[in-house]
Amino acid sequence: MLISAEKGEILISQPLVSSMSVPESIESPQPVPLVYTDVNVVPEHERNELEKSISSLEGEVLELKLKLKSLDEKRKGVLNKIIDTKGSIRVFCRVRPFLLTERRPNREPVSFGPDNVVVRSAGARKEFEFDKVFHQSATQEDVFGEVKPILRSALDGHNVCVLAYGQTGTGKTFTMDGTNEQPGLAPRAIKELFNEASMDHTHSVSFTMSMLEIYMGNLKDLLSARQPLRSNEASTKCNLNIQVDSKGSVEIEGLTEVEVHDFTKARWWYNKGRRVRSTSWTNVNEASSRSHCLTRITIFRRGDAVGSKTEVSKLWMIDLGGSERLLKTGAIGQTLDEGRAINLSLSALGDVIAALRRKKGHVPYRNSKLTQILKDSLGTRSKVLMLVHISPRDEDASETICSLNFTKRARAVESNRGLTEELRKLREKKISELEEEMQDIQESFKKIKARLQEAECLLSENKKLLWTTSDNYQEDIEKKVLSPLDHLKDTNATPKSSDKLVKISKSSGFVPRFMNSTVASRIRQTMSEKEINAKPQSIRSVARNLAHFSTSQSLSLSDSRSRGLLRRSYTKPLQAAANSGTPETPKRDIKQRKNIDDTSSPRSKMVTSSDPNVRAKLCHHRRRMSSLT
């Protein structure tokens, strides 16, 4: 028998009850034909089939997981090649649109192409090249689209740094942070990380988050529980120490690191950190960031295989302080000091990037806190993405040139400039080939993942089925062990695998044919019931109990053990008919069967009546029932 999990149907192997005939008398020399009545018993061969299917599915799941793992490795390699060919330090430029309060000049000082910017200032024309230029109409989505591949790199174990650089008021905070309606890179990146992690079937990935600010050369923990009441007030966690371990990994002593399990929680922490950041008014930007704000997502990625190591990587998202020359901002006092501190560290960052690009032996990381913190994320195995922001205004043209000159240093070596036309074409061809390969890998990955999900689903269904049937199987074994009918075992053949399976809907209230009453028994039953119905309620209830047995009055086995077996076997369909058709748990099944056995056993002491007529009828019933027990 098989229970179809989908349709709630019971499949019963033939021959079923039709093949069951009970010998007229125990003296009959004929062997007892096949008795196969328990609808909950799964034939051995079907259980074997199920076990075979489970083991083959387990093999398939393992194989598919291995395939996914090897494809993942391949994907990692190809992505790495793409990023390296494109340049491990990539520089994008974003041009801020004119604000409503700004007057649009007749002749705009900045013009741009897809990967170049031309600035005209004081009669001079300067051109700068970029990996990509985002025009004024570019959306937050457009910018994120270009950053997305580097996030995959972070999940693959590389340290990644995304930096927003530019003059005050050019849109660094807008790009990194955004607004509720137009979320920026940081919230989008965090969401994407969770999204990618949820789709990774070969690794378990978890994240922690930290935020800090470098303000006037000091480190301030933005997620610390104890924050100063006013923005200028010194925080308790204002001077954190930067440590470098033997492997060159940078850690910040005492920096709050929160575990984030989902995007909502991560976003909550991110907003909390942003609120604490130091800002002040300058005559360029009303809420100017007077510090560098660093958000770190630490990624812990561990393979499913036993003994696999946890890979740790970092994603830094940095909103740098405004890079403008101090005179222009009208800064005095503390604001002037803040500006100086920002400029010093920006210049140190420029030196580090330039040294890395020139592949110079000495990289001056120690010159600022910013570069000390980023020491393990700006190196050779890391990926850096710098977004330089510029203003479209005429008055900002000279400041724009300064910003673009800064990024020119960063791009100098890996840029297309200096490459011959032939080499440039070769490079582009290689990138497009790699991108095609990447697409193929992703397609195969998707297909295998879909098959894996299918196989896992089927496996779990089959296991459930085996579990259910094993329980019945176990019961069956127990019954066989306890059954005194062991000598009949050899004559009761197990249905062959070739036996046709008959589908019977569970809800149809199926009763095996051997339980159907004969014509004679039906007449007898009707007559008894008519008489009993005329009697008091207590007697009617007894008659109802007896009616369970009236359906099998044609049985006349004198062997009490045979009768016991048969009674046990047909109480199940009765019970099934009584139930509403919901699949039973094995435990409930046993309990109910016990109850039915109890109630179906007529006991003389249950029936008492002073009416001699009723007594006579009941005796008649008792006599008939006693031949069954």
Ligand SMILES: Nc1ncnc2c1ncn2[C@@H]1O[C@H](COP(=O)(O)OP(=O)(O)OP(=O)(O)O)[C@@H](O)[C@H]1O
């Ligand atoms: N791409 C854009 N689209 C629409 N508005 C923008 C864009 N970029 C910047 N802005 C607007 O310009 C103003 C200044 O932007 P933002 O504060 O992001 O500059 P910033 O470079 O971070 O300045 P600071 O260095 O002083 O913090 C804000 O009002 C912002 O909403």
